[in-house]
Amino acid sequence: MTERWSAMRSAGDMNGKVALVTGASGGLGRATALQLARAGASLFLVDLAADRLAPVADEARGLGVTAHVHATDLALPGNCADAVAAAHEAFGRLDALCNVAGVMMQAHSHAMAMEDFSRIFAVNVTAPFAMIRAAIPMLLESGGAVVNVASSTGVYPAPYLAAYGSSKAALIHMTRALAAEYMNRAIRFNAVAPGAMMTAMITSQQALPDIHRRRRGRTQHAGARPRRRGGSGGDDRLPRQRCVQGPSRRLHRDRSRHVALMASRA
Numbered sequence: 570m571t572e573r574w575s576a577m578r579s580a581g582d583m584n585g586k587v588a589l590v591t592g593a594s595g596g597l598g599r600a601t602a603l604q605l606a607r608a609g610a611s612l613f614l615v616d617l618a619a620d621r622l623a624p625v626a627d628e629a630r631g632l633g634v635t636a637h638v639h640a641t642d643l644a645l646p647g648n649c650a651d652a653v654a655a656a657h658e659a660f661g662r663l664d665a666l667c668n669v670a671g672v673m674m675q676a677h678s679h680a681m682a683m684e685d686f687s688r689i690f691a692v693n694v695t696a697p698f699a700m701i702r703a704a705i706p707m708l709l710e711s712g713g714a715v716v717n718v719a720s721s722t723g724v725y726p727a728p729y730l731a732a733y734g735s736s737k738a739a740l741i742h743m744t745r746a747l748a749a750e751y752m753n754r755a756i757r758f759n760a761v762a763p764g765a766m767m768t769a770m771i772t773s774q775q776a777l778p779d780i781h782r783r784r785r786g787r788t789q790h791a792g793a794r795p796r797r798r799g800g801s802g803g804d805d806r807l808p809r810q811r812c813v814q815g816p817s818r819r820l821h822r823d824r825s826r827h828v829a830l831m832a833s834r835a
């Protein structure tokens with residue numbers, strides 16, 4: 570294993586650093602938090618799901634780091650500012666902000682409730698901005714980093730994910746704009762855009778009527794990139810998606826390394 574590859578496989582040295590991770594109750598957020606804990610970071614773990622936060626904090630403590638939990642609904646911008654302030658109060662500094670929390674809802678766009686559209690943008694776009702806005706002064710002081718978790722659907726259009734995909738596209742654009750704005754300052758902005766990972770986000774999705782889910786032994790999924798389309802399917806005249814690619818076999822643990830690495834100063 571080369572030295573460079575070794576560095577890629579770990580989250581660098583985060584000893585003495587403080588990381589705030591949203592969406593830390595499960596999936597990629599939990600994996601990212603534990604990856605940062607292995608690198609020595611003290612953790613401030615934020616999520617809506619209070620009951621699932623405490624076990625993650627215990628796991629992190631088992632790795633020898635300090636971990637605080639903060640249960641809140643990040644869909645409300647005021648709660649985002651409060652979470653960042655609470656992290657600073659708990660540790661006196663902030664070195665990394667990992668915006669991992671997100672919501673996805675598959676829907677035929679003509680049937681999607683506007684409340685659901687608004688919720689997706691509130692959690693996936695407004696919340697990261699509110700977190701970043703509150704954290705920038707602390708991150709400038711520490712020379713820290715922001716990592717936003719976007720999605721391949723923010724780069725490649727995916728059917729039934731117009732709201733989710735466009736929220737992730739907005740997050741990618743926001744990250745680029747922030748990186749450009751602060752390019753000469755002591756703060757870094759990055760985004761990762763993973764493909765599908767078998768987390769609760771994917772497994773909790775209800776099958777939509779008239780989505781052709783299996784074709785030639787391959788499974789259509791949220792992050793699928795259409796290679797071919799044609800004709801119309803069913804009463805709703807939806808484009809018939811010839812699909813595409815199965816879910817990635819890589820575990821979200823592997824993706825978490827990229828998030829943790831970008832959050833570190835390695």
Ligand SMILES: NC(=O)c1ccc[n+]([C@@H]2O[C@H](COP(=O)([O-])OP(=O)(O)OC[C@H]3O[C@@H](n4cnc5c(N)ncnc54)[C@H](O)[C@@H]3O)[C@@H](O)[C@H]2O)c1
Binds near residue numbers: 615642720763765
């Ligand atoms: N799973 C995938 O295939 C996939 C692919 C690409 C990107 N992503 C992104 O990765 C991130 C993590 O997703 P995951 O796959 O681990 O799914 P997940 O559902 O396991 O994790 C999302 C977390 O966000 C939290 N959350 C949701 N709404 C919240 C709110 N209003 N306030 C606070 N916390 C809230 C949830 O409680 C949950 O713990 C998301 O941003 C998601 O969009 C996931």
